[in-house]
Amino acid sequence: MKAYRTELDPTRAQASLIRQYCGVSRFAYNWYLDCAQAYYRENGLFLTGYSFSKALNNSTRPDWFTAAPSKAVKHAIMNAEKAFRRFFNHQGGYPRYKRRGNRDSYYVIGSIHVQRHRIRLPKLGWVRLKEKGYIPTGRTPKSATVGIVNGRCYVSCLYDMDNPLPAPATGEPLGMDVGLKNLAILSDGTVFDNADTSGRIRKLERRKRRLERSLARSRRANQGKDKEHGWHNYRKILLRKRCVEQRLANIRTERMRRVCDELARRQPSSLTIEHLNVKGMMKNRHLAPALHKQALATFLELVEHTCHRHNIELRQVDRWYPSSRLCHECGWKNTGLTLNMRVWRCPMCGSRHDRDVNAALNLRDATEYQLI
Template sequence: MRKLLRAYKVEIKPTHKQIEKINQSIGVCRWLYNHYLFTNSQLYSQYKEGFIDKKESFISANDFDKYINNKVKCLEKYSWINNCGSKARKKAIQNAETAYKRFFNGQCKFPRFKKKKNDDIKLYFPKNNKGDWKVDRHRIMIPTLKNVRLKEYGYIPVGAKVISGTVSKKYNRYYVSVIIDTDWTIPSGEYTEGIGIDLGVKDLAICSNKQKFKNINKTQKIRKLEKKLKNEQKRLSRKYESLKLRNKNKKGDATRQNIQKQIVKVQSIHQRLTNIRTDYINKTIYEIVKQKPRYITIEDLNVNGMMKNRHLSKAVVQQKLYEFRNKLNYKCNLFGIELRIVDRFYPSSKLCNNCGSIKSDLKLKDRIYKCHCGYVEDRDYNASLNLKDAKIYKIA
C-alpha cells in the first residue's frame, strides 16, 4: 500500500446563483490573466526602447497581486474584482507568470490572451478549512460556492481527503476536478509476458498479442457527427456574414443572440466528438493494462513532424496519440507495469522479426511486410513484435 494523489473530474449542476458566481469569477480571472500578460509585454517593450532598466522590465505574480489588491480593486470602477475569491485570482496570475516564463525559456510560443468564447479559465480553490471540499454522495462543498450538486452520484469517494480542486466551464456545462490523497494497493495477480504496441493512423493500436484496436474516427457514428458539425459551422459563418451587412440595423442585437446560440450548438458537437474519442482511448488502455503484462513498449512518435504532413495532420489530431501515451503512463503506474519508450529512430516497421534484416526500401503504402528470408506478416503487427523485443529503451 502506498500514498497516491488521484484526480477525479465530474460534471456539476449548480443553481442559478452559483452559475452567476462562477461566471463572474471566471471573468475576473480571465481579465487578470490578460492584464498580467499585457503589463509585462508593455514593460518589456519599454526596456527594449531604453526607457527603463532590465530589472524593471518584469513584474512577478506576487508583486502584480499586491498591485491589484492595493491600487486597483480599491477603485470604484474596479470593485467587481471582489466578486472572485482571492485564491482563484492569485492562481490565475501565477498561471500567466508560468506561461510568460516558459516563453522566455524557449519552451513554448508567447501565451495567447484568453477569450470569453473559449472558456479555458479554471477557478482554483485550495483546502484551507475543515469544511472546505466536503464530499457527499450527491453533492460537494466548494469554497465560496458552498454545496453544489453532482450529476454523477458516488463517482468521487464519499468522505475523501481532498487536497485542492478547480471549477471549470466548457460549452455551457460546469465541471469540478479534485485531487484526492488516497491509499492505493496494486491489484494482485501474476504478470504475463510483455506487450509491444504500434500506434498509428490506420488503426489506433496493434499489439504483439494480436489485439487490434480500430480507428474510431472511421466509424459511422463519428462521420455523422462530423457532417453535422460541418453544417452547423456553415450556418454560423452565414450568420456572421449577415451581421456584417446589418451591423447598423435595429435587428443587430437579435442577430447577435442567434449567433451566440449557434456557437453553443457548434461547441456542443465538438464536445460530443471529444468525449467519444477520449472514452475510446480510456477503454482501449484499460483493455491492455488489465492483462497485467510485465512491461509495455511503445515508440516515441514525432507527432509534430507527423502534423507537418497535410495529408495526415487531421487524422493525427483525431487519434489523440499524445493523450494516449499520457494516460497509458498513468495506468501503468497504478498497476505497477513498466512502460518502455523506444527511440523514434528505431526501425520497428523496417526490421524483420524473423531474421533481423532491415528493409530500407519499405514505403508507407506497403501494408504487408515481405522479407527475403520468406517471412510474411502484417506491417503493423511486425512492428509491434519488434517493439516487444527491443533491447534499447528508456523507462517512462
C-alpha cells in the first residue's frame, strides 16, 4: 500500500461541498459517540458501528446529511467505534468529540479516476490538481481521503502496490545522533543543521508572534459579542496565524525529508540510532518548546520508513546507552559531562571529542542493539 498526497485546486462550489462533506463526517462521528455513551449507560452493552449504521440507514435523516457520500459517513462511524475499542482495550484515552477546523476530512471509495492535471471524486466531479503528474495515472486508487488544512484542500490517494524490496544496502555502516542544536549528526562527520537557524524561519516566527498579539487583542475586544454576528476579525487573524504555522511545519518537514534522502543515497549497510523518550523529554518545560519545533518523533518515523523502503538495517540502542560520555578511542566514561559541554578531552588517551560526532561514532560501533 502506498499513499500519494497533493493539494487540490477546487472551484468555489467544490470547496463549499468539501466543507459540507467534512462537516457531515464530523457530525456522524460525534453522533455515534453520543449514542454509544447513552447505550452503555442504559444497557451496559457496547454499541457496534455496524448496528448504529444500520439503524441510521433505516431512520429519517435531513437532506444535508444524505447529500454526503455514504461511505464517508460509514467510515466516520467505524473510526469512532475503533476509538472506543482502543479505550476499552487500554490502548488509548477516552474518545473526544471532533471540532470544526481541526483536521477536517472525509473518506471516499468507488469511481475515482486520476488524470495528469485533475482527479474525479464521487459527488464532486473533476477537481483540478495544483501539482500535475504526481499521482499515478496508470492504476485506479483504492480509496481517497479529502481534507482541509488551514483553508487549503488536499487529497490523499491510496494505491494497492506490491513493490519488492531492493537488494540489501552494502555501504559503510553509519551511526546517527539527533539533537536540538543540530538536527542530525552522522558518524562520518556530516552535520545537518537545524532548520530554525535559517533567516526564513526567524522571519516567519516574528510574523507568528505579531499575529498572536493581534489575536489576543481581538479576543479581548470581542468579549461578550455574539459568535454568529461578531468575531469576524478574530477568525481572519486566526486563519492567518494557522497558515504561518503550517508554512513553518512544511519547511521543517522538508528539511527532515532531505536528510532522509541523503541517507538513502549513501546506502549504508546499517544505521544505528538511539532510543529517545520524546514523551518524557516533553515534560521538561525548558526543553518542550524546542522539542515541539524540532519534531524529533516525526523525524525518527521518517528515518524508519526510509530504511525500510531502501532495505537498510535499522538498529536502535537502549535509551540509557552513554553514547555521548564514552570515549570512542579508549572507552573511558566521562561521568561529569554536562549539556553545555560541546567539546571535551579524554584524560586517559588525550583525544579531543566533539560531543555529537563522538556519540554518533559510539552508536555506529555499539554491539547491543535492537533491530527495528
